[in-house]
Amino acid sequence: MSVAVCAESFRVADYDLAATLQSGQAFRWTPQGGGWEGVIGQRWVRLRQTASDRIDAEAAAPVAHWNWLRGYLRLDDNLAAMLATFPPDPPLQAACTACRGLRLLAQDPWECLASFILSSTKQIVQIRQIVERLCVRFGTAVESPAGTPSWRAFPSAERLAALPEETLRSCGMGFRAPYLLAAARAVAAGQLDLAALPHLPLSTALARLQTLPGVGPKIAHCVLLFTGAHETAFPVDVWVFRALRQLYFPRRQPSAARLRQFTATHFGPHAGLAQQYLFHHVRTQIPRS
DNA sequence: TGCCAGGTCATGG
DNA sequence: CCATGACATGGC
Numbered sequence: 001m002s003v004a005v006c007a008e009s010f011r012v013a014d015y016d017l018a019a020t021l022q023s024g025q026a027f028r029w030t031p032q033g034g035g036w037e038g039v040i041g042q043r044w045v046r047l048r049q050t051a052s053d054r055i056d057a058e059a060a061a062p063v064a065h066w067n068w069l070r071g072y073l074r075l076d077d078n079l080a081a082m083l084a085t086f087p088p089d090p091p092l093q094a095a096c097t098a099c100r101g102l103r104l105l106a107q108d109p110w111e112c113l114a115s116f117i118l119s120s121t122k123q124i125v126q127i128r129q130i131v132e133r134l135c136v137r138f139g140t141a142v143e144s145p146a147g148t149p150s151w152r153a154f155p156s157a158e159r160l161a162a163l164p165e166e167t168l169r170s171c172g173m174g175f176r177a178p179y180l181l182a183a184a185r186a187v188a189a190g191q192l193d194l195a196a197l198p199h200l201p202l203s204t205a206l207a208r209l210q211t212l213p214g215v216g217p218k219i220a221h222c223v224l225l226f227t228g229a230h231e232t233a234f235p236v237d238v239w240v241f242r243a244l245r246q247l248y249f250p251r252r253q254p255s256a257a258r259l260r261q262f263t264a265t266h267f268g269p270h271a272g273l274a275q276q277y278l279f280h281h282v283r284t285q286i287p288r289s
Numbered sequence: 290t291g292c293c294a295g296g297t298c299a300t301g302g
Numbered sequence: 303c304c305a306t307g308a309c310a311t312g313g314c
Binding site: 120121122123125126129130169172173174175176177255256257 | 303304308309310311312313314
């Protein structure tokens with residue numbers, strides 16, 4: 001499917017596109033000719049940071065407006081103002097300095113939920129592989145310009161809900177197959193309203209997500225943070241846990257409860273962004289992985 | 290070859 | 303509450 005392209009250029013400040021797209025919050029962006037290709041919703045997109053203050057975008061025509069991209073990339077966030085709310089502690093400030101321009105995205109809730117259900121005890125490379133297989137096999141084709149690989153949308157909840165568990169399992173997701181299927185069915189049936197999550201209190205939104213099998217606190221926080229639903233969502237995975245322990249509790253291991261209380265209070269109104277800086281910092285500083 | 294991966298769940302102190 | 307093991311699969 002070949003189609004004409006519409007282009008636009010956005011002025012940005014403090015935006016590191018590469019770091020943002022590779023920071024483990026989204027799993028489909030692919031480096032391509034000095035830029036990044038991917039799909040947002042039902043649309044093929046190519047992004048390229050051409051200067052520290054500029055991001056160029058191309059998308060399959062027609063493009064009536066670019067609000068969907070502004071929204072996804074959160075281009076209207078005032079990063080400096082958000083960083084200014086952070087506590088002035090040395091570890092966090094070091095992470096902010098090292099990862100200048102790292103941003104949060106506002107992704108589609110279903111794709112984000114499904115992807116993070118697949119993420120448990122998987123390396124990011126493998127999560128990407130499973131997601132890719134799902135898209136190739138069950139996603140609808142999206143139009144892209146000649147010369148680009150064929151791209152597909154992330155499969156809808158309805159589509160996945162109709163599949164047998166074994167078919168999902170054959171994408172290499174192992175024991176996560178029944179979890180993904182249950183989530184797809186809950187969303188497709190309207191039993192879980194993802195669109196409502198931003199309007200609920202954080203604790204309620206977390207509880208809703210955690211009614212799904214295979215969705216615990218970590219994945220629930222990820223979904224609420226990476227869809228732009230809750231700024232104080234604070235996923236604690238193995239990396240963030242190690243970072244928090246080393247940086248803030250060097251003496252003695254904090255209890256789970258103590259740690260939860262700390263992450264819920266110490267980092268302020270943009271705690272989730274702080275989490276992303278800590279995560280990306282430890283993952284890029286420390287050799288390998 | 291074996292260890293381990295952006296976890297969660299069930300079980301037993 | 304806290305600790306432990308199982309759960310599939312594959313990169314390194």
